[in-house]
Amino acid sequence: MxxxxxxxxxxxxxxxxxxxxxxxxxxxxxxxxxxxxxxxxxxxxxxxxxxxxxxxxxxxxxxxxxxxxxxxxxxxxxxxxxxxxxxxxxxxxxxxxxxxxxxxxxxxxxxxxxxxAAALAEYKWGAAQGASVAIYITVGTGVGGGVVIDGKPLHGVVHPEIGHMLVVAPAGQKGICPFHQDCVEGLASGPALEKIWGQPSDTLPDDHEGWGSLADVMAQMCHNLMVCYSAQKIIIGGGVMQRTGLIEKIIVKCERSLHEYIMFPDNLSLANIICAPGLGTxxxxxxxxxxxxxxxx
Structure with a gap:
């Protein structure tokens, strides 16, 4: 309609x-x-x-x-x-x-x-057009993830809570999530980065080690999304992700983690799958x- x-x-x-x-x-x-x-x-x-x-x-x-x-x-x-x-x-x-x-x-x-909703918008008008399996991740005050399969948002018992996927914390770090501690949100959200590094993430210089640690956490998440959903698009937005070069770091680390296990079709790679929002903010x-x-x- x-x-x-x-x-x-x-x-x-x-x-x-x-x-x-x-x-x-x-x-x-x-x-x-x-x-x-x-x-x-x-x-x-x-x-x-x-x-x-x-x-x-x-x-x-x-x-x-x-x-x-x-x-x-x-x-x-x-x-x-x-x-x-x-x-x-x-x-x-x-x-x-x-x-x-x-x-x-x-x-x-x-x-x-x-x-x-963001995943659905990206499927209809943005970077995920034509994708049967599209995932949208936002990294900001919290970390959330939405999934659209064949044009329909995924619900199930409730709805996806990708931000609370458990990951291995980088050495010496402890997540801040009151429910799960070492989940993606507990380690990668804006408040988590501020707690871990003692200053707001937008004040960290480009060469700060925090960005590498963040990319490690996000790469683990993307690894899990690829093997669980066989995603055709993983779109990552939100305020924390505005840092130049961060998505590229995540792609490199995720490629290393997958270790060539997934056989991509010709002319397709993680660099085509993991991307910024087509609709911007x-x-x-x-x-x-x-x-x-x-x-x-």
């Missing part, structure tokens, strides 16, 4: 910020705002105010797409469908995100994890739009 309405409301709900926008079916953004993620009541009140203001200005929409940090309850038969569940952001646990916005704005809501926001189309089909 194609998008037919004039405007859509979209929210990329992150652990640090909510980005809200009014967008049309051609992916043109007509209004946008960034809202700091504070308490649920304060944050959602500002989200609702943004959309109500633009409804009053003539940007009428019937559907809202939410690409949210998680974990989320995505069981459509559940009384808490669309709620944030056991997140490390304790004040957001059990927040009925989809229901509160749907009721306040009198619209239908499509919801999924921010990374499943808009994968998540456009992912919320992609969810509307996908869940209306």
């Amino acid at each position: 194609a998008l037919t309405d004039d405007y859509y409301a979209v929210v990329e709900a992150g652990g640090t910020k909510f980005i809200c926008a009014i967008i049309d079916k051609d992916r043109n953004i007509h209004a946008q705002v960034r809202i700091a993620t504070t308490s649920p009541d304060e944050t959602l009140a500002r989200v609702i105010d943004f959309f109500q203001t633009h409804i009053a200005a003539g940007y009428i929409f019937k559907r809202l797409g939410i690409a949210s940090f998680g974990p989320l309850d995505l069981n459509r038969t559940s009384a808490t469908f669309g709620s944030i569940t056991k997140t490390p952001k304790s004040s957001w646990i059990n927040t009925p995100l989809a229901r509160r916005l749907s009721q306040a704005l009198a619209c239908q809501v499509a919801v999924d994890t921010d990374v499943n 808009y994968s998540g926001l456009l992912g919320a739009l992609a969810l509307i189309d996908h869940q209306s089909a």
Whole structure:
């Protein structure tokens, strides 16, 4: 089912910020705002105010797409469908995100994890077009991963939690995840890097050993994704990944780890598979739009 309405409301709900926008079916953004993620009541009140203001200005929409940090309850038969569940952001646990916005704005809501949504957007419009198995990873305040198989986001019991994949910590390092410690998120997220190295990751010089250690962790993750999913695209975005040359380091280390075990088709290598987002910093926001189309089909 194609998008037919004039405007859509979209929210990329992150652990640090909510980005809200009014967008049309051609992916043109007509209004946008960034809202700091504070308490649920304060944050959602500002989200609702943004959309109500633009409804009053003539940007009428019937559907809202939410690409949210998680974990989320995505069981459509559940009384808490669309709620944030056991997140490390304790004040957001059990927040009925989809229901509160749907009721306040009198619209239908499509919801999924921010990374499943980003993977879907990259599949539809970005670097994963034509890929039967596409994975999107974001590395920022946390580490999350979404999977799209044959154009459908993967759910299962809940949804992928790739950021909590266990890996071997680099020598002398200890992860910060309160649930699993030495998982990808506990070792590679922005807060983890700051804890490990004693300063924010964006202040580390290009030749700092922290980037090599980060590439080790991410290469282990990519190794596991390749042998588990036979991924055709592993797209890695997020604020931490903005460092020049980091993806190339990950590719080299992952190639070394796989040790030529995977026989790639001619003219294909990890350098074709592991890449930056084709949609730049808009994968998540456009992912919320992609969810509307996908869940209306």
